[in-house]
Amino acid sequence: MEKIELIKKIQNATLDMMKQVKFQDENGEHLYINNKTGEWLQGVSEVSSIVPKEWLASWGAKECVKFLGFDNIERAKEIKQKISEIAIEEYLELLKEAKGSSSRKSKEALIDGKLGHEWIKSYLLAKIRQKQLPEIPKDNLSRALTQFVEWEKSEIDTWILSEARIAYPEKKYAGTLDGLAITKEGKLVLIDFKFASHISEDFYLQTAGYGMAFEPYDIRIDERIIVRLPKTLYLDIWDKRTKQYNKVENNIEIKVVDTDYQEDKEVFLHCLPLKKWINKINNK
Numbered sequence: 001m002e003k004i005e006l007i008k009k010i011q012n013a014t015l016d017m018m019k020q021v022k023f024q025d026e027n028g029e030h031l032y033i034n035n036k037t038g039e040w041l042q043g044v045s046e047v048s049s050i051v052p053k054e055w056l057a058s059w060g061a062k063e064c065v066k067f068l069g070f071d072n073i074e075r076a077k078e079i080k081q082k083i084s085e086i087a088i089e090e091y092l093e094l095l096k097e098a099k100g101s102s103s104r105k106s107k108e109a110l111i112d113g114k115l116g117h118e119w120i121k122s123y124l125l126a127k128i129r130q131k132q133l134p135e136i137p138k139d140n141l142s143r144a145l146t147q148f149v150e151w152e153k154s155e156i157d158t159w160i161l162s163e164a165r166i167a168y169p170e171k172k173y174a175g176t177l178d179g180l181a182i183t184k185e186g187k188l189v190l191i192d193f194k195f196a197s198h199i200s201e202d203f204y205l206q207t208a209g210y211g212m213a214f215e216p217y218d219i220r221i222d223e224r225i226i227v228r229l230p231k232t233l234y235l236d237i238w239d240k241r242t243k244q245y246n247k248v249e250n251n252i253e254i255k256v257v258d259t260d261y262q263e264d265k266e267v268f269l270h271c272l273p274l275k276k277w278i279n280k281i282n283n284k
Contacts, residue, residue, distance in 0.1 A: 003182060006219075007160050010180065013217035014164050021167040021174050032167065032174035041167065044175030044209040047275045048268065051202035063102035071236065071245045116141050116195045116229060117178075120148065124162035124179060144195075144229040147252035151227070158182045166213040173272060177210045187222040195229050197250075204257050205271065208264035224261070228253040 001009075021041065024031040032041040062070075069076030083091055119137060126133045136145045160180045167174035179191040190211050192203060207224035214221065230250035237248045257264075 003158065003186075006182070006188070007158070009217070010160050010214070010219060013214060013219060014161060014166065016217070017167040017174075017213065018165050020169050021165060023165055030176055032165075034169050036169070039172070041169065041172055041174040042272060042275055042279075044166075044173060045206055047173060047271050048202040048206040048209060050271055050275050050278065051200070051205065053200060053202075060102040063105055064098050067098040067101040116145065116231070117193060119145060120178075120193055121163045123149070124159050127159045128162060140231065140233075141229075143233065144231070144252055148227065148229060151252065151254060155183055156181045157184045157186075166210055168213040168216070170216075171212075171269065171272065173209065173213075175206075175210060175213075183223075188220070189223045189225050190221045191225045191227060193227050193229060195231050197230070197232075197235060199226050199228050199253065199255050204259050204264050205268045207257060208261060209268045211261070212265050212268070221261075224257040226253075226255040226257060228255065 020035055022033040022035055024033065030043055032043060033039070034041055066072075069079045079094075083094070086094070115137075119134065119141070122134045125131075136142055136149065158181060160182065161177060162179055164177045164180065165174070166177050177190070178193045181189055181191060183189055190207055192207050192210075194203060203226050204224070207226070211221040211224060229252055232250050234247040235250045236245040238244075239246050
């Protein structure tokens with residue numbers, strides 16, 4: 001199929017999907033409603049997120065002890081001195097503050113991620129509409145976004161979609177796709193942007209859910225790509241030998257999903273009723 005014909009086919013399919021779903025944004029959460037039936041459709045990212053995150057507990061513990069000086073001897077001395085001087089009530093408050101350190105970091109990361117996503121969205125839309133490209137912000141996301149621009153200029157021929165609403169009403173789910181593009185090799189690739197410290201397995205299911213929504217329109221995805229964009233200049237990597245954290249340069253990571261696409265789609269579909277059941281239990 002010629003590139004122009006493929007792009008038009010994808011655009012028409014996306015417009016048709018958008019007509020089928022009403023989109024709502026409540027308190028930062030995306031909600032999707034079937035326009036014909038009024039039925040609530042599950043979000044792709046919410047469904048894939050039920051995959052267990054084995055790293056989460058250890059990360060929470062790490063952030064807690066880091067607050068108390070685990071990776072910083074001066075901080076540890078300061079906390080030790082403080083504990084020796086304060087009353088028990090103040091000590092308990094300090095522990096409470098330490099307990100919430102991972103939650104505070106998550107909220108800060110969420111803000112950075114939203115800002116990064118908004119910039120990439122504006123950049124891709126400018127490319128699609130052949131408008132003036134936005135300047136890269138001069139903040140803590142500057143390096144990550146610069147590396148992203150370098151990568152996409154070298155690998156991507158044409159951007160087709162950015163932040164596109166997709167839906168598969170027959171399967172009772174919908175979502176918002178980060179990007180769809182044609183590479184310089186001529187492959188149709190589905191791209192998901194993640195402002196994160198590592199790539200999680202649930203991202204594979206998420207991209208499978210997005211890709212599957214195009215199949216009723218006879219559109220097949222050639223590759224799924226996860227673009228991990230760092231929010232910090234360095235990652236703290238634990239060294240078992242020295243028993244301390246080492247700072248490693250945190251650069252952009254491009255991951256071509258290599259799990260079996262058909263299997264990922266099947267697993268995603270099996271996650272739908274489980275997520276529905278979890279929502280039902282939690283809303284009691």
